[in-house]
Amino acid sequence: MAFRGYVRPDGSIGVRNYLLIIPTVVCANKIAVEISKKFPKAAVIPHQHGCAQLKPDLDQTERVLYNFGKNGNVGSVLVVGLGCESISSDKIIDEISLTGKPVDAVMIQEEGGTTKAVEKGVVKAGKLYGEIKEFRRESIDLDKLIVGVECGASDTTSGLAANPAVGRVMDKVIEEDGSVIFGETTELIGAEHILARRAVDAKVAEDIVNIIYSLENKIKETGFDVRGSNPTPGNIRAGISTIEEKSLGAVLKAGNSQINGVLKYGERISSKGLFFMDTPGQDIESITGFIAGGAQVIVFTTGLGTPVGSPITPVIKVTGNHRTFKKMMKDIDIDVSQILLGEETIEEAGEKIFKFLLKVLSGRETCSEKLGHHEFAINRIGMTL
Amino acid sequence: MKEDIYKAIVISPRDNVATAINDIKAGENILVKAIEKSYSIIVKQNISFGHKFAIKKINEGEKVIKYGEAIGIATSDIEIGEHVHIHNIVSLRI
Numbered sequence: 001m002a003f004r005g006y007v008r009p010d011g012s013i014g015v016r017n018y019l020l021i022i023p024t025v026v027c028a029n030k031i032a033v034e035i036s037k038k039f040p041k042a043a044v045i046p047h048q049h050g051c052a053q054l055k056p057d058l059d060q061t062e063r064v065l066y067n068f069g070k071n072g073n074v075g076s077v078l079v080v081g082l083g084c085e086s087i088s089s090d091k092i093i094d095e096i097s098l099t100g101k102p103v104d105a106v107m108i109q110e111e112g113g114t115t116k117a118v119e120k121g122v123v124k125a126g127k128l129y130g131e132i133k134e135f136r137r138e139s140i141d142l143d144k145l146i147v148g149v150e151c152g153a154s155d156t157t158s159g160l161a162a163n164p165a166v167g168r169v170m171d172k173v174i175e176e177d178g179s180v181i182f183g184e185t186t187e188l189i190g191a192e193h194i195l196a197r198r199a200v201d202a203k204v205a206e207d208i209v210n211i212i213y214s215l216e217n218k219i220k221e222t223g224f225d226v227r228g229s230n231p232t233p234g235n236i237r238a239g240i241s242t243i244e245e246k247s248l249g250a251v252l253k254a255g256n257s258q259i260n261g262v263l264k265y266g267e268r269i270s271s272k273g274l275f276f277m278d279t280p281g282q283d284i285e286s287i288t289g290f291i292a293g294g295a296q297v298i299v300f301t302t303g304l305g306t307p308v309g310s311p312i313t314p315v316i317k318v319t320g321n322h323r324t325f326k327k328m329m330k331d332i333d334i335d336v337s338q339i340l341l342g343e344e345t346i347e348e349a350g351e352k353i354f355k356f357l358l359k360v361l362s363g364r365e366t367c368s369e370k371l372g373h374h375e376f377a378i379n380r381i382g383m384t385l
Numbered sequence: 386m387k388e389d390i391y392k393a394i395v396i397s398p399r400d401n402v403a404t405a406i407n408d409i410k411a412g413e414n415i416l417v418k419a420i421e422k423s424y425s426i427i428v429k430q431n432i433s434f435g436h437k438f439a440i441k442k443i444n445e446g447e448k449v450i451k452y453g454e455a456i457g458i459a460t461s462d463i464e465i466g467e468h469v470h471i472h473n474i475v476s477l478r479i
Contacts, residue, residue, distance in 0.1 A: 156435030239435030
């Protein structure tokens with residue numbers, strides 16, 4: 001089973017070929033964005049962080065930034081720093097350089113402000129873009145593929161149609177020796193015992209349960225009633241009665257494979273198979289975590305419809321709600337509501353999604369890409385100082 | 386053949402609820418699609434798209450099973466065809 005993608009110097013693969021511009025800190029956003037405007041094929045990830053953060057939180061932000069640079073969909077990288085920020089531009093450059101891809105940097109204070117930094121940045125970006133624009137796609141097998149799987153704006157069709165169908169696709173990816181990352185810890189409260197049963201060993205089972213319990217306890221400490229807030233009023237109107245029902249429906253999208261390990265938020269995958277990453281239920285932070293983990297594509301189920309995409313990865317939207325598909329046709333790639341009408345089996349729907357996935361890997365744009373959706377958000381685990 | 390119109394589906398053979406895939410009116414005799422078979426049930430209340438109803442009698446304190454797993458506990462006796470939702474099911478988590 002093959003598709004046509006890009007092979008990077010370190011052997012990793014990509015399904016897109018971006019020049020990525022990374023602002024190390026929020027102060028560098030405008031300069032990074034202005035540079036990116038000169039290059040239609042550039043991706044840029046402005047964010048709200050990079051300084052005045054406590055160490056574990058800062059490390060997490062840093063990890064996401066350099067792992068975005070390491071993602072196989074990125075061909076070359078320009079780092080834009082201010083000069084005095086807590087995040088280390090050197091660390092980001094060094095980490096990304098380990099992949100063998102071209103990396104350069106421009107520092108705003110060193111260059112002398114916005115205009116000069118943009119000018120220098122455009123020159124450097126031009127060279128970095130030149131390095132990758134001749135790259136061509138080659139035939140690649142699925143064994144280097146990493147898929148991130150997410151659900152958002154769920155309704156009951158998510159658990160009945162979209163998630164089971166997507167679960168079949170994830171099983172197929174794993175059968176072909178590829179890898180899958182799922183997460184959204186909040187959405188798994190109530191299903192941890194099922195996930196633990198599928199862990200490769202006792203340690204992974206314990207890690208999974210600890211991650212989920214730890215989150216539940218943190219929420220309880222705030223005095224917040226987990227049970228009272230999840231399912232949401234929208235979920236309840238749609239027929240979801242308990243958090244267990246919601247979580248069990250959510251877990252289906254990861255398929256039935258053994259869970260080989262757990263990942264910290266934004267931690268890069270280092271072996272094969274199905275992995276659980278500790279991400280929040282917030283969709284954009286979650287998929288940002290998966291992409292930092294190495295995911296070259298995201299498969300995203302949605303019952304009520306959400307338009308979100310991502311800067312360096314195609315996001316494939318799947319819905320089991322025909323009304324949503326008709327209303328938001330330009331934002332949703334695949335309709336599997338036929339499962340609910342008995343017109344299509346879950347297996348057939350899974351095949352349909354898988355065929356589309358292969359086309360997307362080989363270059364076909366998803367709705368979110370055509371509409372220019374580039375949502376990016378890094379999960380924070382500490383306060384801003 | 387398409388003349389069989391399912392109005393609800395059962396996901397696992399262990400389930401004691403079905404989920405409506407169409408709005409159902411109280412008193413309707415509907416076709417439920419289960420694993421490798423289908424059967425008729427008379428629904429006792431209006432059941433909206435996405436909502437559940439019992440396909441077996443569920444006693445107060447018993448587990449409500451969907452996807453083959455417990456999704457909660459019944460807080461009152463539930464007859465076949467009755468709506469199962471936040472008024473008669475509560476989470477297992479405290």
